Amino acid sequence: MIASVPVPLRRFSQNWLANDELAVALVRSMEPQSGDHFLEIGGGEGRMTRALLQHDVRVTTIEVDTRCCETLEALARNSAGKLSVIHGDVLEYDPPASSGPELRLVGNLPYAIASPIMRWTVKHHKIVSDAYYMVPIDIAKRILAPAGSSERALLSVLVGWFFDGKMIRRLGPGAFRPEPKIKSAFVRLQPHEPPACTARQQHCQTVVQGSFAHRRKTLLNSLRQSGWQRDEIERAFATIGIDIGARAEALRVIQFARLAEELPELIQ
The missing domain is CATH 3.40.50.150 (Vaccinia Virus protein VP39)
Structure with missing residues (x-):
């Protein structure tokens, strides 16, 4: 010392x-x-x-x-x-x-x-x-x-x-x-190289944050409470192939990237 x-x-x-x-x-x-x-x-x-x-x-x-x-x-x-x-x-x-x-x-x-x-x-x-x-x-x-x-x-x-x-x-x-x-x-x-994604990085982070904002809820309900409409979320899930009852912790990074591409940006 x-x-x-x-x-x-x-x-x-x-x-x-x-x-x-x-x-x-x-x-x-x-x-x-x-x-x-x-x-x-x-x-x-x-x-x-x-x-x-x-x-x-x-x-x-x-x-x-x-x-x-x-x-x-x-x-x-x-x-x-x-x-x-x-x-x-x-x-x-x-x-x-x-x-x-x-x-x-x-x-x-x-x-x-x-x-x-x-x-x-x-x-x-x-x-x-x-x-x-x-x-x-x-x-x-x-x-x-x-x-x-x-x-x-x-x-x-x-x-x-x-x-x-x-x-x-x-x-x-x-x-x-x-x-x-x-x-x-x-x-x-x-x-490593981040996933290819056409969405803005800030929007990607907003989607990820919204996904984990309500840990006891399903991903769909967490996103709803974060500002997206149910029909927007369901369309995105159907396009990507995400189960309607999935939770945020089940998704891989690439799936969050696809979700950010499918969900509209929230108007602040």
């Missing part, structure tokens, strides 16, 4: 890796290549940052905690220009278009905002080469849930539209300090 490391704060949802060996192992699983550019979300005390800097890579770390930024800035001064520090909230950060599509994302995500960061990643998918995130195990299961799984949710489809997910490693509470009350997982998101 290096000196003058700040204490994790609950208000920032900080649970840091417990030791350097774990950070090194996680970075090794990412297979860093010479010249890679990593955007680290939540540099924290710098444990993952230091593990990354053991390789011939560039690292930009974004951190909201002023105390941690001071620690990271000290690390940057001795990094021979390999490390840049941004003091700010990642959810308000727009990476420059020139960053990608070779930008590699990594982060031990603050668990309280893990889902919003996943949505942020989806928003910036065009500049992402891949992403490696530490998240709560329930978020990991949701991201990876296939069509038909009871764990499939809105986040499954939003992420699955642009990325393939894989669980790299499961970790217990003892891997962090302070110890969280839940288990965690280190997951990889690998970009």
Whole structure:
């Protein structure tokens, strides 16, 4: 442990890796290549940052905690220009278009905002080469849930539209300090071509959100309560071949793309 490391704060949802060996192992699983550019979300005390800097890579770390930024800035001064520090909230950060599509994302995500960061990643998918995130195990299961799984949710489809997910490693509470009350997982998101779809992307997201807005209802009733007319939905189902009693978690991403093409855009 290096000196003058700040204490994790609950208000920032900080649970840091417990030791350097774990950070090194996680970075090794990412297979860093010479010249890679990593955007680290939540540099924290710098444990993952230091593990990354053991390789011939560039690292930009974004951190909201002023105390941690001071620690990271000290690390940057001795990094021979390999490390840049941004003091700010990642959810308000727009990476420059020139960053990608070779930008590699990594982060031990603050668990309280893990889902919003996943949505942020989806928003910036065009500049992402891949992403490696530490998240709560329930978020990991949701991201990876296939069509038909009871764990499939809105986040499954939003992420699955642009990325393939894989669980790299499961970790217990003892891997962090302070110890969280839940288990965690280190997951990889690998970009893939989104489904061909003639509908606007915003409309696609509106359809997906409407589909999962009322989880206890059938897909038809959830879409009805989200603003579409029953006859519009039934025609779309008939065209695509969706069962009238289907639920949102049963659909594959490509079926949501077809549904977005068949349903009209809602007038706000």
